[in-house]
Amino acid sequence: xxxxxxxxxxxxxxxxxWHGQCPGCNEWNTLAxxxxxxxxxxxxxxxxxxxxxxxxxxxxxxxxxxxxxxxRLQTGIGEFDRVLGGGLVPGSLVLLGGSPGIGKSTLTNMxxxxxxxxxxxxxxxSGEESAAQIRLxxxxxxxxxxxxxxxxxxxxxxxxxxxxxxxxxxxxxxxVQTLHAPELTGAPGSVGQVREVASQIMRAAKGAGVAVLLVxxxxxxxxxxxPRVLEHLVDCVxxxxxxxxxxxxxxxxxxxxxxxxxxxxxxxxxxxGLVEVLDPSARFVGEAxxxxxxxxxxxxxxxxxxxxxxxxxxxxxxxxxxxxxxNGIDRNRLALVLAVLARHAGxxxxxxxxxxxxxxxxxxxxxxxxxxVALAVASAARGVAASAGERPLACFGExxxxxxxxxVAHGDRRAEEAAKFGLSPVLSAETAPTLRQxxxxxxxxxxAAAA
Ligand code: TYD
Ligand code: MG
Numbered sequence: 001x002x003x004x005x006x007x008x009x010x011x012x013x014x015x016x017x018w019h020g021q022c023p024g025c026n027e028w029n030t031l032a033x034x035x036x037x038x039x040x041x042x043x044x045x046x047x048x049x050x051x052x053x054x055x056x057x058x059x060x061x062x063x064x065x066x067x068x069x070x071x072r073l074q075t076g077i078g079e080f081d082r083v084l085g086g087g088l089v090p091g092s093l094v095l096l097g098g099s100p101g102i103g104k105s106t107l108t109n110m111x112x113x114x115x116x117x118x119x120x121x122x123x124x125x126s127g128e129e130s131a132a133q134i135r136l137x138x139x140x141x142x143x144x145x146x147x148x149x150x151x152x153x154x155x156x157x158x159x160x161x162x163x164x165x166x167x168x169x170x171x172x173x174x175x176v177q178t179l180h181a182p183e184l185t186g187a188p189g190s191v192g193q194v195r196e197v198a199s200q201i202m203r204a205a206k207g208a209g210v211a212v213l214l215v216x217x218x219x220x221x222x223x224x225x226x227p228r229v230l231e232h233l234v235d236c237v238x239x240x241x242x243x244x245x246x247x248x249x250x251x252x253x254x255x256x257x258x259x260x261x262x263x264x265x266x267x268x269x270x271x272x273g274l275v276e277v278l279d280p281s282a283r284f285v286g287e288a289x290x291x292x293x294x295x296x297x298x299x300x301x302x303x304x305x306x307x308x309x310x311x312x313x314x315x316x317x318x319x320x321x322x323x324x325x326x327n328g329i330d331r332n333r334l335a336l337v338l339a340v341l342a343r344h345a346g347x348x349x350x351x352x353x354x355x356x357x358x359x360x361x362x363x364x365x366x367x368x369x370x371x372x373v374a375l376a377v378a379s380a381a382r383g384v385a386a387s388a389g390e391r392p393l394a395c396f397g398e399x400x401x402x403x404x405x406x407x408v409a410h411g412d413r414r415a416e417e418a419a420k421f422g423l424s425p426v427l428s429a430e431t432a433p434t435l436r437q438x439x440x441x442x443x444x445x446x447x448a449a450a451a
Contacts, residue, residue: 003183006031009191033184033192073170073211076114079267079276080107083238083251085259088170091209092258093202095176095230097216098240103249104215105129106273107240108172109138111213113145115170123168127154127178127188141273154188156181156197160204168210173201175215176230191229198230231255242361243327248277250362252302262302266362281307284360285421290392293380295442296423297372298396298414299364305410305417307394309359310369312376317353328358329369337373337399344403345436347378368408371397371427374435375442386442393442394423405429405438 006015008031013024015031022030072087081087088094098104105128112122126134131152138145149166153159156179163171173179177189179197186192198214205212214234231237235257242249251265266277277283288296288309297310310329317323326334334356341347356373358364372395379386386393396414398406407429418426425431432438 003036004033004185004192005036007034008032032195033186033190035181035183035196073115073120074118075111076118077107077111077274077276078278079251079265080111083253083259083263083265084236085253085256085263088211088213089235089258090169090211091206092235093198093205093212093214093233094236094238095214095216095234096238096240097218099218102240102242103267103269103274104240105134105137105174106141106269107251107267108174108213108215109134109145109148110141110273112148112170112172113138113141113143116147117144120170121166121168122148123163123166123171124148124150124174125159125162125172126150126152126174128174140271154178154180156200160200163204163210164208167208170211170213171205172213173215175217176201177217195229195233198233202233241363248280248360248362249274250301260302264301264304264306266301266306280360280362281305281417281421284308284362285392285423287359288392290385290387292383292385293376294392295372295375295379295386296392296394296418297358297364297369298394298418298423298426299366299369300410300414305413306362307417307421307423308362308364309392310372310376311357311359312373312380313355314349314352314377314381317351319353322349322351323353323355325354326356328361328363329356329373330365333367333370334373336401337370338377340399340401340403340435341374341378344434345374345378345439347381347439349377349381352381366408367398367406368396368414370399371395371405371435371438374399375427375438378439379443382443384443391423393427394418394421395427395438395442397427397429397438399435403435405432405435 006018008022008024010027010030011025013022019031021028070089072089074087075081096104112124116122131150134150151162176194176198180188181193181196184192184196201212237255238251239254240249240251247268249267253261253263266280267274268277285307293312295310297308299306299308324334338349354377375386375395398408400406415426418424427438427442432441
């Protein structure tokens with residue numbers, strides 16, 4: 001009884017058995033296992049029609065579509081609720097991705113604990129840890145977390161049956177890669193399995209109105225990176241990131257059908273679980289060194305301004321080509337900034353290693369970070385501190401390829417945030433039209449530095 005089919009990820013070609021090379025498009029290793037579609041009333045094959053017997057459905061103008069008022073489920077973790085767009089929507093499917101050890105189980109466990117304490121029905125399904133291990137963690141997270149019903153199981157059918165019997169309002173599946181759909185032969189975590197597990201859970205969740213938080217690991221190799229294949233299937237994709245060794249972690253929405261993708265939550269890992277960092281700017285500015293190679297970037301994290309310290313180190317290299325190492329910014333962006341620095345601002349780093357780090361494990365993926373990276377590198381290269389009087393220098397702005405500075409969104413809010421911490425004036429496209437002028441304003445003239 002063949003219950004599965006093999007579908008090519010590149011061309012959609014369908015095969016009854018596995019092939020290394022797709023007979024449709026000749027690509028290698030693109031066939032992934034899927035459950036064969038159920039045949040209804042002896043109908044045709046995949047996507048089979050009904051032979052022209054179907055009746056046309058009635059269509060309505062969007063204006064006349066009824067929108068039920070849904071009450072969102074508050075997880076009681078302010079930063080988490082804000083990233084979700086105001087809490088969990090009943091019946092929604094949320095994918096929470098992140099590398100192992102980042103705190104996904106901790107966050108979901110805490111959320112369920114709060115919901116359970118607020119009188120909601122919850123269920124924590126774990127395929128990774130035993131009930132005893134989950135209890136050990138929950139004991140660190142406070143009383144509410146211990147009241148959460150738990151199921152340690154990897155068999156998808158058992159999990160679905162338990163959800164149907166328990167009828168929770170919120171359910172966590174930790175993780176989607178550990179569940180196993182028995183009708184597919186692939187190993188748990190393989191692309192076909194992950195897709196099948198997620199789609200069966202989605203059907204069950206939508207049917208019963210259960211809000212499901214699917215936890216998924218993101219691996220560097222990408223071989224078991226199931227979450228990427230689920231992005232189109234789920235309502236929200238949340239990414240939990242930061243460095244495991246550091247205490248700061250950021251939670252951001254990459255996709256959200258019920259809210260903005262601009263929101264970011266900042267957390268710190270403590271003895272008793274994750275703690276929200278309500279004013280991250282204060283932390284980061286307080287820790288800023290103000291030494292050569294350090295500047296403060298007035299960044300935007302979604303709709304919130306955030307001050308973070310950007311540090312650079314420039315040192316003579318023995319390698320050809322020299323090292324370019326960065327944390328928290330895009331490598332290509334660093335290459336661009338270094339090229340503009342060399343070509344338009346007289347700061348060459350061709351024979352030097354350049355290291356750039358956004359402090360605290362924060363990631364800034366916006367063009368507004370260019371100026372801070374450039375100033376940090378130039379300040380490190382010249383050994384001159386970029387400061388505004390006693391305080392570290394705050395800046396933001398995009399750098400153009402001809403060496404000009406460009407305005408970025410929310411300039412006023414960034415400047416306000418810097419002013420709140422006494423870091424004004426702020427260096428930006430409004431105060432310096434070119435990178436060369438910005439360098440002069442921040443570091444003085446190169447001749448004076450050399451002297
Ligand atoms: P975990 O939530 O298990 O990570 P994930 O599910 O993403 O793999 O926990 C991550 C790390 O956090 C773990 O190594 C232990 C640490 N931790 C604390 O420091 N304090 C705590 O209260 C808890 C629960 C975990
Ligand atoms: Mg975990």
